[in-house]
Amino acid sequence: MSFLDRIALCRxxxxxxxxxxxxxxxxxGRVRHEVARRLSDFPxxxxxxxxxxxxxxxxxxxxxxxxAVEEALRPLAEAGExxxxxxxxxxxxxxxxxEAPLMIIDRGLVPDxxxxxxxxxxxxxxxxxxxxxxxxxxRSKDRPSAPGKLDHIVAGGQxxxxxxxxxxxxECAEEASIPAELAARAxxxxxxxxxxxxxxxxxxxxxxxxxxxxPPEFVPNNxxxxxxxxxxxxxxxxxxxxxxxxxxKFNVNLVILHLMLRRGLLNPDDPDxxxxxxGLWLGx
Amino acid sequence: MSFLDRIALCRxxxxxxxxxxxxxxxxxGRVRHEVARRLSDFPxxxxxxxxxxxxxxxxxxxxxxxxAVEEALRPLAEAGExxxxxxxxxxxxxxxxxEAPLMIIDRGLVPDxxxxxxxxxxxxxxxxxxxxxxxxxxRSKDRPSAPGKLDHIVAGGQxxxxxxxxxxxxECAEEASIPAELAARAxxxxxxxxxxxxxxxxxxxxxxxxxxxxPPEFVPNNxxxxxxxxxxxxxxxxxxxxxxxxxxKFNVNLVILHLMLRRGLLNPDDPDxxxxxxGLWLGx
Numbered sequence: 001m002s003f004l005d006r007i008a009l010c011r012x013x014x015x016x017x018x019x020x021x022x023x024x025x026x027x028x029g030r031v032r033h034e035v036a037r038r039l040s041d042f043p044x045x046x047x048x049x050x051x052x053x054x055x056x057x058x059x060x061x062x063x064x065x066x067x068a069v070e071e072a073l074r075p076l077a078e079a080g081e082x083x084x085x086x087x088x089x090x091x092x093x094x095x096x097x098x099e100a101p102l103m104i105i106d107r108g109l110v111p112d113x114x115x116x117x118x119x120x121x122x123x124x125x126x127x128x129x130x131x132x133x134x135x136x137x138x139r140s141k142d143r144p145s146a147p148g149k150l151d152h153i154v155a156g157g158q159x160x161x162x163x164x165x166x167x168x169x170x171e172c173a174e175e176a177s178i179p180a181e182l183a184a185r186a187x188x189x190x191x192x193x194x195x196x197x198x199x200x201x202x203x204x205x206x207x208x209x210x211x212x213x214x215p216p217e218f219v220p221n222n223x224x225x226x227x228x229x230x231x232x233x234x235x236x237x238x239x240x241x242x243x244x245x246x247x248x249k250f251n252v253n254l255v256i257l258h259l260m261l262r263r264g265l266l267n268p269d270d271p272d273x274x275x276x277x278x279g280l281w282l283g284x
Numbered sequence: 285m286s287f288l289d290r291i292a293l294c295r296x297x298x299x300x301x302x303x304x305x306x307x308x309x310x311x312x313g314r315v316r317h318e319v320a321r322r323l324s325d326f327p328x329x330x331x332x333x334x335x336x337x338x339x340x341x342x343x344x345x346x347x348x349x350x351x352a353v354e355e356a357l358r359p360l361a362e363a364g365e366x367x368x369x370x371x372x373x374x375x376x377x378x379x380x381x382x383e384a385p386l387m388i389i390d391r392g393l394v395p396d397x398x399x400x401x402x403x404x405x406x407x408x409x410x411x412x413x414x415x416x417x418x419x420x421x422x423r424s425k426d427r428p429s430a431p432g433k434l435d436h437i438v439a440g441g442q443x444x445x446x447x448x449x450x451x452x453x454x455e456c457a458e459e460a461s462i463p464a465e466l467a468a469r470a471x472x473x474x475x476x477x478x479x480x481x482x483x484x485x486x487x488x489x490x491x492x493x494x495x496x497x498x499p500p501e502f503v504p505n506n507x508x509x510x511x512x513x514x515x516x517x518x519x520x521x522x523x524x525x526x527x528x529x530x531x532x533k534f535n536v537n538l539v540i541l542h543l544m545l546r547r548g549l550l551n552p553d554d555p556d557x558x559x560x561x562x563g564l565w566l567g568x
Contacts, residue, residue, distance in 0.1 A: 096555065096558040096559065097552070097553070097555070097557065097558060098553060098554065098555030098556075098557070098558075099555060163553045164552040164553050165551075165552070165553065187547065187548035188545075188548045188550070188551065188552050189545070189546050189547075189548065190545045190546060190561060191552065191557070191558060191561045206558065208552045261472075261473070261474045262473050262474060262546050263471065263473075264471035264472045264473065266472070267448075267449075267472065268381070268448040268449070268472050268475065268492045269381070269382060269447045269448050269449065270382065271380065271381075271382030271383060272382075273381065273382070273475070274380040274381060274382075274475060274490065275380065277474060277475045277565065278565065278567065281561065281562065281565055283562065283567065
């Protein structure tokens with residue numbers, strides 16, 4: 001089935017093109033060889049070897065690491081010389097959400113260094129006599145990332161300094177005008193992970209997934225310019241789009257597969273069932 | 285948190301005590317060194333080397349493999365000389381449910397050869413004004429496996445030759461007298477896997493998980509002698525038992541953690557959240 005093609009797309013990267021990025025003795029990211037060569041311009045920050053890029057151990061705490069990396073790389077990012085733009089959003093450098101961060105870094109540098117990032121995705125659902133329906137957004141054609149692609153009603157990055165649920169509520173307000181009391185009914189339903197090459201660099205993401213059953217009369221309204229239109233689709237139509245097309249943004253496919261697994265929309269006797277389960281979590 | 289202790293228990297085995305069991309060029313199982321020595325009594329069936337036990341490649345199809353292995357090992361199993369009893373239940377030898385089996389083998393031999401097995405577990409739920417409740421079974425004290433432990437209302441092995449859903453319906457009838465029309469409402473909610481040493485040998489299992497919301501007036505009734513009593517517990521009590529005790533059968537803990545993840549009963553901001561997600565699937 002082509003569900004597995006969507007998973008494969010979220011695992012497509014070439015390990016031979018990268019070397020580990022090590023902080024405090026731990027591999028926290030992966031750096032393309034050509035990026036590593038750029039980093040060798042900053043020997044007091046990055047110790048660039050053939051086999052690894054090591055953050056200078058002299059930088060002994062999160063504050064000094066964060067400052068040194070920003071000082072070195074912000075000018076490059078702002079000049080457009082790296083894969084990412086400077087985003088003015090602080091991300092923690094951790095392997096697991098909730099750990100003490102080894103440093104804080106701008107979101108725009110995360111894919112250049114192949115660091116793990118976190119996000120929230122919300123399935124906006126309507127359950128009624130016609131069966132399960134799902135709200136689908138079409139991303140604005142002028143977005144730098146995935147223009148025109150189908151998306152969740154609410155999805156966003158998970159910055160440092162705000163809890164997952166509070167971040168979800170914030171995104172609910174910005175992306176779909178979902179009021180706080182409605183957003184509070186969202187149910188945390190698990191997490192998934194993937195690692196793949198994207199135009200901005202290596203994405204190594206964990207997505208926290210939520211289901212929110214919306215009242216039938218609720219209509220989402222985007223306020224941050226990210227969305228052109230919203231559709232309310234029978235879940236079967238979204239499943240067909242996942243199976244047969246690349247219309248959804250790459251990672252949204254995984255969240256819909258996760259929904260399908262949880263809601264009995266895939267049959268355990270399907271020979272690909274186990275591959276879908278396995279495909280929703282990628283270890284180190 | 286001690287949720288992670290329950291996961292660790294389901295991953296406890298010593299790789300150094302085993303060598304691979306290879307069929308048709310694929311590692312399909314793992315055999316303890318002392319079991320390997322027993323298998324060397326059957327050189328026309330098992331090619332026992334220091335690094336692996338290989339099923340004789342002369343046995344070129346599933347039928348001939350199945351017959352040869354039964355002929356060699358059934359007498360040992362029936363004489364109680366292996367970890368497992370002879371169960372008279374046919375299991376398929378596959379890595380993923382739904383693949384063409386490399387052979388068919390009695391369930392009792394599966395842990396001795398460290399082969400992958402499959403099972404079904406059903407969360408029997410009651411949803412009402414008092415919140416979510418879950419039916420819990422206490423296993424008979426005279427069961428050979430996990431006597432007296434807390435269990436799901438319905439759980440069982442997944443034999444060859446019957447679909448997952450049909451097997452679930454059969455177990456629903458036998459273990460809890462759940463009628464077919466009620467069992468048909470069970471929702472497939474995913475799968476989990478683990479690998480650990482148990483008294484019977486190495487368990488390398490994939491469990492298909494189901495949720496069934498039962499009418500409040502339904503009371504389960506066991507007909508196969510596996511269960512002594514049933515309790516209807518607030519889900520919080522089951523969660524406490526998973527967190528604080530070893531009262532549940534080892535693998536039931538994982539299915540309850542899987543339920544917790546799906547139902548918003550774990551907080552994504554908990555630093556152990558990701559470890560729980562990761563802990564519910566174990567790759568090869």
